[in-house]
Amino acid sequence: MKITVGIAQIHPAIGDIPANLAKHLDYIDRARAAGVDLLLFPELSLTGYNLQDLVYELAMHPSADDPTFSVLLAASRDLDVVVGFVHEDARHRFYVAAAYLSGGQIVHLHNKVYLPTYALFDEGRYFAWGDSVRAFDTRFGRLGMLICEDFWHASPPYLLWLDGADILLLMSASPGRGLDTGDRLASARWVELVNQAYASLFTNFVIHANRVGYEDGLNFWGGSMITDPNGEVLARAPYFEEALLVQTIDLNQLHRTRSRLPLLRDERTGLMQRELARILAGQQASFGGF
Amino acid sequence: MDISARLQINTALAEKILVGFIRDAVHKAGFQRGVIGLSGGLDSTLSAFLAARALGPENVLAVRMPYATSTPDSLADAQAVIDALGLPALTIPITPMVEPYFAAQPEMSAMRRGNVMARMRMIVLYDQSAAFGGLVIGTSNKTEALLGYTTIYGDSAAAFQPLGDLYKTQVRQLAAALGVPPAILAKPPSADLWAGQTDEGEIGYTYTELDKLLYLLVDARYTPEEAAAEGFDPRMVTDVWRRVRANHYKRTMPAVAKLSQRTVGHDFLYLRDWSG
Numbered sequence: 314m315k316i317t318v319g320i321a322q323i324h325p326a327i328g329d330i331p332a333n334l335a336k337h338l339d340y341i342d343r344a345r346a347a348g349v350d351l352l353l354f355p356e357l358s359l360t361g362y363n364l365q366d367l368v369y370e371l372a373m374h375p376s377a378d379d380p381t382f383s384v385l386l387a388a389s390r391d392l393d394v395v396v397g398f399v400h401e402d403a404r405h406r407f408y409v410a411a412a413y414l415s416g417g418q419i420v421h422l423h424n425k426v427y428l429p430t431y432a433l434f435d436e437g438r439y440f441a442w443g444d445s446v447r448a449f450d451t452r453f454g455r456l457g458m459l460i461c462e463d464f465w466h467a468s469p470p471y472l473l474w475l476d477g478a479d480i481l482l483l484m485s486a487s488p489g490r491g492l493d494t495g496d497r498l499a500s501a502r503w504v505e506l507v508n509q510a511y512a513s514l515f516t517n518f519v520i521h522a523n524r525v526g527y528e529d530g531l532n533f534w535g536g537s538m539i540t541d542p543n544g545e546v547l548a549r550a551p552y553f554e555e556a557l558l559v560q561t562i563d564l565n566q567l568h569r570t571r572s573r574l575p576l577l578r579d580e581r582t583g584l585m586q587r588e589l590a591r592i593l594a595g596q597q598a599s600f601g602g603f
Numbered sequence: 604m605d606i607s608a609r610l611q612i613n614t615a616l617a618e619k620i621l622v623g624f625i626r627d628a629v630h631k632a633g634f635q636r637g638v639i640g641l642s643g644g645l646d647s648t649l650s651a652f653l654a655a656r657a658l659g660p661e662n663v664l665a666v667r668m669p670y671a672t673s674t675p676d677s678l679a680d681a682q683a684v685i686d687a688l689g690l691p692a693l694t695i696p697i698t699p700m701v702e703p704y705f706a707a708q709p710e711m712s713a714m715r716r717g718n719v720m721a722r723m724r725m726i727v728l729y730d731q732s733a734a735f736g737g738l739v740i741g742t743s744n745k746t747e748a749l750l751g752y753t754t755i756y757g758d759s760a761a762a763f764q765p766l767g768d769l770y771k772t773q774v775r776q777l778a779a780a781l782g783v784p785p786a787i788l789a790k791p792p793s794a795d796l797w798a799g800q801t802d803e804g805e806i807g808y809t810y811t812e813l814d815k816l817l818y819l820l821v822d823a824r825y826t827p828e829e830a831a832a833e834g835f836d837p838r839m840v841t842d843v844w845r846r847v848r849a850n851h852y853k854r855t856m857p858a859v860a861k862l863s864q865r866t867v868g869h870d871f872l873y874l875r876d877w878s879g
Contacts, residue, residue, distance in 0.1 A: 327874060327877060328877060365872040365873055365874065366870075366872045366873055367877070489620065492612050492616060492617055492620075493609070493611070493612065493613065494608075494611045494612065496613065496616070527623065527624055527627040527628070527631075528874055529874045529875050529876050530764075530768075532620050532624060552619075553619060553620070553623055
């Protein structure tokens with residue numbers, strides 16, 4: 314089975330949902346015209362990234378009753394779309410979230426489980442921590458979604474792999490940093506290395522959408538990419554420029570790669586569980602647990 | 604650690620990011636144009652080169668603001684930049700503006716006079732900003748911002764700071780890559796506030812030394828003791844770190860005394876880009 318994947322590498326306007334929604338619809342139209350089956354937007358694509366007190370003003374209840382989501386759901390009838398937004402739950406907790414829309418329905422919601430709150434990041438000040446990492450079924454098979462810092466930790470992609478995800482959808486608003494003599498910023502090198510590592514270690518497709526543009530002094534470097542189960546980069550968007558990246562991927566590559574390299578078959582989850590239980594019990598005894 | 608190697612930058616990448624930043628910052632604020640105080644020194648020259656690429660040279664107003672004692676070389680160097688880039692330009696001497704105040708304050712030190720001159724230039728730039736319809740583009744670099752080698756509300760006043768995360772030696776690399784005239788690259792950095800003044804003479808250390816030390820203390824998060832163990836004179840380390848700390852007030856907004864439930868600067872938090 315072959316599917317055509319699109320990445321909308323956009324520059325969202327900070328705090329301007331109507332402008333960002335219009336841009337989403339424009340990219341969805343262009344993607345549809347290019348034959349895209351699944352279109353991925355970056356982290357917080359509908360709102361912009363460093364929202365600070367705007368978090369509370371821009372939060373949405375994802376449903377057909379929400380004016381933004383009703384439009385996006387209508388646009389998702391003939392191609393699947395993944396968008397980033399601020400999710401306010403029924404108890405008024407605010408999450409960095411991603412929604413997978415297909416056939417006019419919300420198929421899956423992911424609330425970011427790792428909130429960077431160090432150095433230039435202050436997400437933990439504003440957002441609640443998501444508390445689940447779940448793969449989900451789509452018309453293209455079983456997928457998983459993670460948001461930026463979620464995949465700076467190895468455990469969420471690992472959990473999605475074990476939960477059946479053969480395609481990882483990774484969404485970022487990754488600020489560029491670490492200018493040296495390299496051909497890319499240090500932050501870009503790190504993320505690209507990790508994308509290829511996950512594809513290689515899990516023999517998965519990894520589709521990473523990163524945003525571009527500026528917020529105050531921060532730059533966002535783009536360079537969205539699609540990596541195959543051999544860890545090879547199939548397509549890469551330009552750095553620092555808005556772009557629609559379109560790439561057809563052959564899901565039968567999963568069969569071919571896993572015939573050669575049965576890492577999933579041989580993964581010793583029981584061993585992992587036993588040792589993890591032992592390690593956590595030891596930590597609980599020493600430190601009172603995590 | 605080879606600190607000099609760590610301070611080397613990919614100049615093409617720096618140019619790409621900074622040109623994009625200037626264009627975004629100006630356009631996002633609803634403007635198409637920028638205004639730069641062009642001294643003929645390295646920082647303002649590089650800022651003008653980047654701004655011309657970002658906005659188009661016709662949209663960057665270069666303002667020369669000599670004082671009576673400014674060296675004629677500065678005016679000539681600035682003119683070379685104006686000619687090379689094709690910038691619209693104004694020359695507005697500040698001597699007749701500051702002299703009456705100097706005459707009324709006969710005991711003024713060179714530093715006080717220098718600060719008044721820097722703030723007079725700020726007044727001219729912000730007024731020309733309104734007349735030209737462009738944002739004031741800052742020219743401060745990371746070395747001087749960290750050391751506080753700047754006049755608060757004078758040369759530090761700007762809408763944004765493209766060079767604020769480049770050390771002086773990195774400014775030099777980028778300027779060379781962009782084709783800044785060799786005479787400007789070669790001359791000793793100077794605020795040119797009085798005859799014979801040089802940055803390095805006044806600060807007491809060379810930029811090469813300062814940038815390496817600041818890289819360790821700031822970027823690499825070394826303690827002063829660890830930096831000294833890398834071979835820096837402990838007195839220099841102590842002196843430089845004292846300056847960084849003493850001048851922190853120049854890098855932050857004035858503290859607001861909190862009384863209410865929500866206070867500007869404390870918990871009323873929005874990006875500057877939220878403006879408009």
